[in-house]
Amino acid sequence: MKKATLGLIILCVFSALVYAGPEQYSGKEMKQVAPIPPACPNWTGFYIGGFAGYKFAATNTDLDLGGLWDGPNPLDAADRDVILSNSPDNLDTSGFEAGGLVGYNYQWNKWVFGLEASGGYLWLDDSHDTGNFTVPASQDVYSLTTSFKTHYLVTMGPRIGYAFCRWLPYVTGGLAVGDIEFHQALVQPNVGQQFADGTDTRVGWMVGGGLQYAITDHWSARAQYQYIDLGCADFNSIADPPFQAYTGHHEICLREHNASFAIIYGF
Numbered sequence: 103m104k105k106a107t108l109g110l111i112i113l114c115v116f117s118a119l120v121y122a123g124p125e126q127y128s129g130k131e132m133k134q135v136a137p138i139p140p141a142c143p144n145w146t147g148f149y150i151g152g153f154a155g156y157k158f159a160a161t162n163t164d165l166d167l168g169g170l171w172d173g174p175n176p177l178d179a180a181d182r183d184v185i186l187s188n189s190p191d192n193l194d195t196s197g198f199e200a201g202g203l204v205g206y207n208y209q210w211n212k213w214v215f216g217l218e219a220s221g222g223y224l225w226l227d228d229s230h231d232t233g234n235f236t237v238p239a240s241q242d243v244y245s246l247t248t249s250f251k252t253h254y255l256v257t258m259g260p261r262i263g264y265a266f267c268r269w270l271p272y273v274t275g276g277l278a279v280g281d282i283e284f285h286q287a288l289v290q291p292n293v294g295q296q297f298a299d300g301t302d303t304r305v306g307w308m309v310g311g312g313l314q315y316a317i318t319d320h321w322s323a324r325a326q327y328q329y330i331d332l333g334c335a336d337f338n339s340i341a342d343p344p345f346q347a348y349t350g351h352h353e354i355c356l357r358e359h360n361a362s363f364a365i366i367y368g369f
Contacts, residue, residue: 142267143316145209148369153326155199155362159226161250162355165189165286169349178348180239185246185288188232193250193354195228203364205261214270216261224280226358227251234291244290250354251283255330257308268316274328275309282335284354296345298337298352306332314366322366330358 171182201222208215229249236243259276282304287297312326332355339350 145207145214151366153362153364158196158359160357161193164353166351170347177240181237184237190230193228197225199224212265214263219258221256248286255280270314273311278306278308294342296339296341302335304332328360332356
């Protein structure tokens with residue numbers, strides 16, 4: 103009897119395993135919840151930032167001598183031609199810039215419209231010295247030194263960009279203000295000199311573009327390029343005796359190619 107009971111139990115267990123089929127799932131166990139992508143930032147609002155950049159300055163110079171340099175003494179005209187041939191036609195140079203910026207953006211759909219002002223200090227200067235040279239016709243000896251510096255650059259203008267979520271490519275253009283410090287001296291040793299020496303604040307224009315990335319909802323980073331044209335500064339010669347009747351006009355034109363990187367905080 104016990105054997106029959108044991109055999110019946112084993113048969114029931116085996117039947118249950120056979121007819122139970124595979125394990126049933128509700129379907130919920132197999133679902134994986136996809137992570138929610140981070141929300142795209144809203145670019146609207148005020149912002150401030152700091153930047154550092156590297157600049158190339160295309161600096162053209164021109165010297166024009168008049169008065170008694172044009173005659174009637176033909177030796178003066180010969181001196182003039184040799185002096186002008188030794189005058190540099192450019193003082194191209196490059197250097198660094200550091201500064202700050204402030205602006206406001208307004209986002210409409212994916213378009214972003216803004217206005218920004220920036221100001222930076224520049225390390226840009228160059229000089230040229232001919233040393234003494236002799237005019238063959240007159241045997242007169244001269245030297246010509248030329249130098250320039252620019253200390254600051256201020257820009258202000260609108261920006262227009264198109265937001266690809268956290269990426270914001272944009273274009274910009276507007277006003278540029280900078281200074282030009284210029285010195286040029288023509289010296290005849292033991293005789294006298296005529297020179298130009300002064301600083302001019304130039305108002306010009308800029309155009310450029312960049313790419314900005316929102317690291318968080320408040321912090322972003324960007325790379326930017328600007329072309330700056332500050333036009334030309336003009337100076338007239340100041341002469342020591344006996345050069346009062348020997349006139350001169352000095353001109354320097356400044357253009358900049360500016361590449362910068364900025365860290366920005368948006369409010």
